[in-house]
């Protein structure tokens with residue numbers, strides 16, 4: 270395999286300080302290879318967003334990286350100065366967040382905002398050239414009549430069209446990496462499939478690798494080649510989409526999959542995973558999944574020792590569990 274484009278190593282992120290510090294990301298490793306899509310899944314609060322924000326130098330003031338590396342093409346983003354990082358964001362890395370309204374400024378025309386994304390990284394372009402490039406990209410992401418529509422303001426666009434504009438701004442500079450954080454969650458169900466299609470074609474057009482952060486395994490099944498399952502700030506399982514969907518080894522992943530509606534076979538009621546994730550700042554001695562795990566709930570080892578992420582049988586699939594599933598059922 271080639272070198273990873275993005276390699277996150279032992280990343281630890283905390284909010285607050287001293288005894289009140291809350292560890293949101295607790296030593297994760299994550300590799301993204303050129304051109305691939307990695308789905309990062311987990312329930313709300315599992316640390317997916319914070320991990321990526323930390324890697325890109327976008328943590329809110331109360332958050333800090335305690336240790337770790339985020340290597341993009343070998344350069345540690347966590348050691349870069351703000352200006353250098355800003356240059357990388359929007360050029361080598363494009364970002365799409367959940368709510369397009371918060372990514373677009375309400376008082377500027379869509380055209381100005383996409384053209385600005387172009388101009389920041391190509392300062393020598395004239396404004397007419399940047400506008401033309403912006404209109405081309407809006408066309409690529411499926412905005413109808415882009416030359417006319419782009420002169421409107423975000424509030425004149427539907428949610429789905431606004432997300433297309435955000436995707437256009439994210440890919441305008443041909444990034445090597447696209448980070449999409451819950452890109453369809455705020456949208457109407459009918460529009461979600463269209464936006465997934467737009468992401469798929471954005472990926473194909475740019476050849477960018479993609480980190481797709483979502484709590485929705487259905488979205489991951491549609492787009493990702495590899496899957497990382499997070500819980501309580503840690504990676505619990507990782508493997509190819511095929512491995513995770515057909516032979517999950519971590520009881521938590523098995524539970525997550527049971528919450529997925531099935532298109533084939535009898536219609537079964539959805540089974541939520543019983544219980545709640547650990548609260549922020551809760552100290553965990555053993556496996557963080559144990560209180561919600563039918564397999565490990567009463568095992569002493571699960572209560573006392575933290576399972577490390579390890580490869581089980583030479584397939585590349587890794588799991589952090591003392592008593593993994595045998596992988597024969599999903």
Ligand SMILES: Nc1ncnc2c1ncn2[C@@H]1O[C@H](COP(=O)(O)OP(=O)(O)OP(=O)(O)O)[C@@H](O)[C@H]1O
Nearest residue numbers: 284293312313314315316317318319320329331549
């Ligand atoms: N601004 C903040 N201040 C304090 N703690 C925070 C802040 N943002 C996140 N956290 C902490 O980090 C944890 C992980 O949050 P994160 O947003 O990464 O979760 P997530 O898996 O992306 O879930 P969601 O899908 O709900 O965003 C949260 O449970 C919370 O304890």
